[in-house]
Structure formats: structure tokens, C-alpha cells
Amino acid sequence: MEEKKDEVGFAEREEAIWARKSWESLSALRLRRPLIQCITNFVSMDFMANTLLAAGASPAMLHGLQEIPDFTPYVSGLCVNIGTLTADWVHSMKAAAAFCSQLGKPWVLDPVAVSASEFRMKACRELVGLRPSVIRGNPSEIIALSSASLGATKGVDSSDKSTDAVHAAKSLSQASGAIVAISGAIDIVTDGEQVIGIHNGVPMMQLITATRCAVTALIAAFVAASPSNIFVATAASLAIFGLAGELGMEKAGGPGSLRMHLIDSLHGLDEATILSRVHIHSLS
Amino acid sequence: MEEKKDEVGFAEREEAIWARKSWESLSALRLRRPLIQCITNFVSMDFMANTLLAAGASPAMLHGLQEIPDFTPYVSGLCVNIGTLTADWVHSMKAAAAFCSQLGKPWVLDPVAVSASEFRMKACRELVGLRPSVIRGNPSEIIALSSASLGATKGVDSSDKSTDAVHAAKSLSQASGAIVAISGAIDIVTDGEQVIGIHNGVPMMQLITATRCAVTALIAAFVAASPSNIFVATAASLAIFGLAGELGMEKAGGPGSLRMHLIDSLHGLDEATILSRVHIHSLS
Amino acid sequence: MEEKKDEVGFAEREEAIWARKSWESLSALRLRRPLIQCITNFVSMDFMANTLLAAGASPAMLHGLQEIPDFTPYVSGLCVNIGTLTADWVHSMKAAAAFCSQLGKPWVLDPVAVSASEFRMKACRELVGLRPSVIRGNPSEIIALSSASLGATKGVDSSDKSTDAVHAAKSLSQASGAIVAISGAIDIVTDGEQVIGIHNGVPMMQLITATRCAVTALIAAFVAASPSNIFVATAASLAIFGLAGELGMEKAGGPGSLRMHLIDSLHGLDEATILSRVHIHSLS
Numbered sequence: 001m002e003e004k005k006d007e008v009g010f011a012e013r014e015e016a017i018w019a020r021k022s023w024e025s026l027s028a029l030r031l032r033r034p035l036i037q038c039i040t041n042f043v044s045m046d047f048m049a050n051t052l053l054a055a056g057a058s059p060a061m062l063h064g065l066q067e068i069p070d071f072t073p074y075v076s077g078l079c080v081n082i083g084t085l086t087a088d089w090v091h092s093m094k095a096a097a098a099f100c101s102q103l104g105k106p107w108v109l110d111p112v113a114v115s116a117s118e119f120r121m122k123a124c125r126e127l128v129g130l131r132p133s134v135i136r137g138n139p140s141e142i143i144a145l146s147s148a149s150l151g152a153t154k155g156v157d158s159s160d161k162s163t164d165a166v167h168a169a170k171s172l173s174q175a176s177g178a179i180v181a182i183s184g185a186i187d188i189v190t191d192g193e194q195v196i197g198i199h200n201g202v203p204m205m206q207l208i209t210a211t212r213c214a215v216t217a218l219i220a221a222f223v224a225a226s227p228s229n230i231f232v233a234t235a236a237s238l239a240i241f242g243l244a245g246e247l248g249m250e251k252a253g254g255p256g257s258l259r260m261h262l263i264d265s266l267h268g269l270d271e272a273t274i275l276s277r278v279h280i281h282s283l284s
Numbered sequence: 285m286e287e288k289k290d291e292v293g294f295a296e297r298e299e300a301i302w303a304r305k306s307w308e309s310l311s312a313l314r315l316r317r318p319l320i321q322c323i324t325n326f327v328s329m330d331f332m333a334n335t336l337l338a339a340g341a342s343p344a345m346l347h348g349l350q351e352i353p354d355f356t357p358y359v360s361g362l363c364v365n366i367g368t369l370t371a372d373w374v375h376s377m378k379a380a381a382a383f384c385s386q387l388g389k390p391w392v393l394d395p396v397a398v399s400a401s402e403f404r405m406k407a408c409r410e411l412v413g414l415r416p417s418v419i420r421g422n423p424s425e426i427i428a429l430s431s432a433s434l435g436a437t438k439g440v441d442s443s444d445k446s447t448d449a450v451h452a453a454k455s456l457s458q459a460s461g462a463i464v465a466i467s468g469a470i471d472i473v474t475d476g477e478q479v480i481g482i483h484n485g486v487p488m489m490q491l492i493t494a495t496r497c498a499v500t501a502l503i504a505a506f507v508a509a510s511p512s513n514i515f516v517a518t519a520a521s522l523a524i525f526g527l528a529g530e531l532g533m534e535k536a537g538g539p540g541s542l543r544m545h546l547i548d549s550l551h552g553l554d555e556a557t558i559l560s561r562v563h564i565h566s567l568s
Numbered sequence: 569m570e571e572k573k574d575e576v577g578f579a580e581r582e583e584a585i586w587a588r589k590s591w592e593s594l595s596a597l598r599l600r601r602p603l604i605q606c607i608t609n610f611v612s613m614d615f616m617a618n619t620l621l622a623a624g625a626s627p628a629m630l631h632g633l634q635e636i637p638d639f640t641p642y643v644s645g646l647c648v649n650i651g652t653l654t655a656d657w658v659h660s661m662k663a664a665a666a667f668c669s670q671l672g673k674p675w676v677l678d679p680v681a682v683s684a685s686e687f688r689m690k691a692c693r694e695l696v697g698l699r700p701s702v703i704r705g706n707p708s709e710i711i712a713l714s715s716a717s718l719g720a721t722k723g724v725d726s727s728d729k730s731t732d733a734v735h736a737a738k739s740l741s742q743a744s745g746a747i748v749a750i751s752g753a754i755d756i757v758t759d760g761e762q763v764i765g766i767h768n769g770v771p772m773m774q775l776i777t778a779t780r781c782a783v784t785a786l787i788a789a790f791v792a793a794s795p796s797n798i799f800v801a802t803a804a805s806l807a808i809f810g811l812a813g814e815l816g817m818e819k820a821g822g823p824g825s826l827r828m829h830l831i832d833s834l835h836g837l838d839e840a841t842i843l844s845r846v847h848i849h850s851l852s
Contacts, residue, residue, distance in 0.1 A: 042345065046615065046777060061651065064685075066654075084346065085346075086350075088654075116346060117355055206337075209333035263824030267824075327617050493617035537829075
């Protein structure tokens, strides 16, 4: 009886600490207004830019290979997303990622549909070799990329089991040095040892294109604003985006209006709402 | 008197049958959740993806030539739209269309502004040669493409007369083997013999960019979910998108809010609404 | 006392005249429905097209180099925006701009982030040499471009002071022959001699991506509809877009809903609202 009470008390205290950290991370982002370069797919650009602006960051969709040596040294962080990949974009992604790694700037990789082709998998493996700060994907993407990064000769079949994905995420994190985040009904973040679960968000967010692309860019912004604690910043950005979706859902009549209310909610988020509604728990 | 009653009765029964078929087509789409590859113009990508998601399909905006041999064999259908055409995109469109034709997968062509240049007309003629399942265009696009496909030495002048366009559409359908759809105040669908008119939609939909691009992708999704009856699936998708626009218009204060409410309405469409409000009639 | 009254009376009459001219400019646009070719960045395409449609213009996002000789001669105006620049797009921009200049068609340049790289600055200098009708930028962009166009060996450091920017804008206007517009809390327009300030708009418009890209396209549409008075058309478009933002803000709960209500408001603007709420004053 006493033990059970203690466990409940511990879980409540842990959740309160994470909620406080999430608010501090958002406050740091709003204060520092980081400039985030996004080399991303065409579908996501509008929603990604509006997500970054609503959160308090400054987006820059600039991908020309010739411009990267002049521009990338001045950004606070970089988001690379391979959604609509072609060879010329891979060159730009690698050049910008290499600059960030050399200069100690955070950058985040979204391996969209990494299993769709050999070309895409090869590009992702090379990008992982350029030491992203964070990799965020769906379970099947993380499993495929983890398997490939560990030198398996054949890709693991696509799967949505989070238990499989947690194992894969830990391995990928250890092999790459990146924090790894898995999106799902419960979002998961791991640094290769610790594993936490984020319980914010609503299912209808998956019916809005590029929501997961947008949250990857948001991770880049949170991490750029709090570079000394990438693990916390990653968890906070997932929780806060999910919470904005929950608040948006209270007003939405479908995916069209959810998209709009999510952006409004992200812009308007205050301390009291975050402290009472962010739900992050340790899973390891 | 009796005859008139019979005619009215026949028209009513015909309309009820089409409404029932439209509901069945949407139900098949929602059940099968087809994966639709879209090689489309930059302007349309966001709205097209959100339209497909709201209807129940799964969009994939993937256009890299290197990826098509790995990816296209796994899709349920393909939408090709030439809106922001350049030479490299033509290669990808032709490669993906050829895969679909070889593999018996449905694909749909949107010949946006086909008369804008010789380059565009040539690309469209080649795409028509790869045997699209459906071609959807505006009257002037269908007239121009029909004339070109029939070997006329000079393009017919652009025209919006639906009577001219119906003739052109039938010819284009017979020459190409595709179902041909014409968008307008009344949408028209023909298989070269039968001609039907779809009376759903509102004029303000034309003030939202990419609505017609989006409905072409929706045709691809409907056809992919019901490949055994492409004619019906094409008509159903046009009626249902138009109906979503009508429902959206009841709440909209202008084209910005119509865009949002259209997506919400498409997502929420139910059987009773479709049975009472889809209006399709035979014209031939 | 009498003098003060006269000044107030003069300012009121001046403001009323500008409001009347703004309404006339919008009426000309709605009447003529100009076809505006947009060679613009990927982020802006959707919102730019919807802005043009809501105002009454007809957008055409067509950028293929091979198509420009066939297509550009038929447009009413051109908007060039360098946001997501690469070398192939520069070729298209220059080709389309050269056509417009040769044919006496208005075209408008948006030098987005011109200081971001040498590549971008070089492209902009070449575009300025092709005699745009209007250049619209932020203060730092206009200062950088003005300095470069005047042959300064080193770019002026980025600055947001409108006083500096006014001087730079006048110089840029005199050197290029273009009307120059500066966006800011107060928008400024100059022909190299006259300087006017436009007091419409709300700060939250800056939290919507591509609002300034969209207003540049709107300038192209206004100028194309009233080519005999480019100075007035430029001022009117900035005032009317700002006013649509003000009206949208009355209903908005954040940047997501502002974006939607701005488009609705732009579409619905009427004479009485424009006459009572457009605020343009002479600054020179």
C-alpha cells in the first residue's frame, strides 16, 4: 500500500518535472528565436514554415548547393527531410549537414519513407554518417534505418510494433550518436539508454499532411534554442506539438480545421496549460 | 401525362442509382486506403495530399527518376499532373506511367494548361500514348488535347463551350482508350459512348488554387479502390468532391474558409448525405 | 490655428484621395482579371496563388525555361521571387523578365534574403538590370540591393532602420528605374522622388509564411491591371493587403486562422470599407 503510493507519487513528480522542462524549453525557443534552415520536401514547406513561426522560430527554406557555404554558418539549426528526394537535393543536404557537424550546430534528420528505394536508403545512411543530433521517424522507418546502419544485409520488414521499434531506436542511437525519436500513438525518445514516452497528441493529426515533417523541424528549433540538453528539447517539442494538436482538436470539425487550430494553439500556448497537460513518462 | 411521369420516375431512379454507386465507391476507398503516388505540380502538393488523406487514401509525393523502379510497383494508383513542368519531371512522369500501364495499375492524367507551350503539348501527347486510365481537364484542355491526339495540324482555338468539349472528349476517349472527364459548371464524364453530367460543386471552388488538381488525384484514389469500374469511380469522385464543396460553402465566408470546410466535409461525408445530395444524370 | 486646421484638412483630403485611388485600382484588377506568371519559391506558391485568386487575378505558376518563349508573351504581368533559388531557376527568371521588359509588360522583383549568398546577390543584380517595374523588399534587403546596385564594394550591414531604408530605396529607384517598396510596420513606396507611407496591416501577418511574397505577387496583379500608374497601383496593393489582414485579425485566434480570414477578407473587400480604412500619407 505504502509502496504503491510512493510509486504514484514518484510518477506524478516525474511528470511535473517533465512538464516544467517542456515549458522552459518553449520559453528558451521564444526568447532566442532560432533561425532554422529547412532542406525539406515540397509538400511540407508551407506547413513546416508556419509551424516554426507559430512556435517562435524563424524558418529559412534555402537549399541551393551554391549558397550553403555562405548561409549555413549563420543558422542556429538545420532540418533535413528526404520526402521528395532527387540527386541534386541529396548533395545540398549532405553539404549543409557536414557544415553543421563541423561547426557544432545541431541538425535533425527525418528519414521519410527510407525503405521506398535503394537510392533513398543510401542517401539516409550517408546522412546518418554526418552525425545528426536527432533522428525522428515512424516505427518502420526507424527499424529499417537501424537495421541498415548496423550492417544487416537485408532490411527488416516494415513493422509498426513499438516494442520492436524501441529496440531498433536504442541500437540506432548507440550506432549513430543521435537522439532517436519514434512517432506513434505514444511518441518515444531515447539516447540509447534512457527511454521516455510522450502521451500528447490526437489521431487526427495523421490526416493532415506533413504534421510529422513539421514536428521534426520543431525539434530542430527546440534543440537549437537549448543545445546543452538535446534529449529534453526533443521530448519537449514532441509533447508541445502534440498538446497543440489536442487543443486544436477541441475546436476542430475535421482535419482541415484541425490544421488551422493546431497552429493557433501552438502560437498561444501558455505556462499553465503546459504544466497541467504535458504527459511524459520514463519507460526504461 | 403518363409518359412525363415515367420520364420523371426514370430520372429519379437513375439519380438514386448513381448516388448509391457513389457511396459504394467512397466506402471502397475508405476500406482499401489506396496508396496513391502523385507526380504533380508544386502549387498543388499540400492541398492534394490533404484531399487524399481526408477522403481516406494515402498520398505519396515521390518523383525521383531513380526511385520509380523500386517504388511505383507498390502503389495502388498514380496521378500525373503537368502544372509546373520541366524536362526532368517529364522523364519521371513517363517512367511511372509506363510502369503502371505495364503492371495494370490505374493512372490518371491532368493535362494542366496543355496549350501553354509546344513542350507541354509534346509531353502530354507522349503521356496519352502511355494509356492513362482517366484524363481530366478543363474544356479548353480537353479540346486541345483531343485535337492534337487526332493528328490535327493546328490546335483548335481555346474554347469553354461544353458542347464542343463533349465531342472532343468522346473523340479523345476513343483515340486514347481513357475515360475522359471535363470540369465545368457541370462536370462531364465519357467513355467514348456514354456521357454523364455531374451537377455537384459550387463556383467558389475555382477561387481555391489546385482544387481541380486535387480532384484528379481523388479520381486516381477512387479508381484504385474500384479498378473494375473506372467509369463509375470517376463520376463518383467528381460528385463527392463537388458535394464536399457544397457542404463547405454552407459554412464558408470566402475562399479561404471554403478550402478548410471542404476538407472537413470530405472527411465527414456520410451515406445519408451522399444518397440525398449526389446529382448525376445521363446526357447521352 | 488656421494653419493647423488647413494641414489637418489637407491630410484628410490626401488620405481620402488615396483611399479612392485604392478602390479604383482594386476595381480595375477585378474587372481585368490579369494573368500573372509567378516564378517564385516553393514555400509561397500555394498562398500566393490563393491571394491572387481572392483578389480577382489569375495565377500561373509556370517556370520551365523551354516554355517561357511560348507562354510569357501572353501574360499580363510577372512576379519573380528568389526565395528558394537554384541556378536553373535563375535562367528561367532572367528569360521571363527579359521578355517582359522587351514587350513592355510589367514585372515585379522580390529580392528575398538577397544578402544570404554571393550567388543570390549576383542573380538579383542581373535581374535588376532587366528593368523590373517594381522592387519590393524588407528594409535590409532594399539596403543591401541598393548598395550593390550603386557599386559599393562591400554590402552595408543588415539594418531595419526605415530611415536608412528610405534613402536606399530612393537611390535604388533612381539607379534602376523601378518603383521601390519597403515592407515594415509602415510600408513605404518611392519613385525616387515622392515617398509615401502605408499604415495598413497588423504585426501577426509576419507570423504567416509567405505573406510578403504574396503581396509582391499582388503588386504585379495591380500593376498589370493599371499599367499607366505603377506608383499608385503599388501603394494600393500594399494598403489593400494590409487592410485584409486587419479585417482578418478581427476574427482570428492566431496565425493559422488569420491566414484564412485574410484570404476571405481580401475576396470580400468592398468600396465603403476601403474608403474608410485605407491609410496612405505622403512622407516626402
